[in-house]
Amino acid sequence: MGIRMPRIIHAKKLLRTSSFTAASTTSYVPKGYFAVYVGEQEKKRFVIPISFLNQPSFQDLLSQAEEEFGFDHPMGGLTIPCTEDVFINLTSRLS
Numbered sequence: 001m002g003i004r005m006p007r008i009i010h011a012k013k014l015l016r017t018s019s020f021t022a023a024s025t026t027s028y029v030p031k032g033y034f035a036v037y038v039g040e041q042e043k044k045r046f047v048i049p050i051s052f053l054n055q056p057s058f059q060d061l062l063s064q065a066e067e068e069f070g071f072d073h074p075m076g077g078l079t080i081p082c083t084e085d086v087f088i089n090l091t092s093r094l095s
Contacts, residue, residue, distance in 0.1 A: 029047055030047070032049060032050055032051075033047045033048060033049055033050060034047070034048065034050055034078070035047050035048075035077055035078070036048060036077065036078045036079070036080050037077055037078065037079045037080065038079075038080045038082065038083075038084055038087045039083065039084055040082075040083055043079065044084055045077075046087070046091075048091060052091065052094055055094050057090055057093070057094070058090065058091075058094065061080050061081075061082065061087075061090070062080075064080075064081050064082070065078065065079060065080055065081055068081045069081070
């Protein structure tokens with residue numbers, strides 16, 4: 001007997017299909033999406049919908065990024081200061 005979590009599984013699948021590792025050589029971002037880097041030690045690149053920018057919980061992450069990095073992000077793109085698990089959990093609730 002297992003616990004089914006269809007929203008989390010769907011979100012992980014969505015993120016897995018639209019995410020690239022930080023070491024990826026491609027820089028393609030589809031229209032309506034933007035790339036962020038997430039992780040504590042090793043950063044992973046995620047491509048997420050622009051609609052997330054309107055969500056208060058995602059705006060909280062952006063505020064944390066502003067406090068920690070200002071406008072000087074070490075990866076050259078927007079870096080979110082949280083673990084991958086926290087990020088996936090948050091984005092699964094937004095999807």
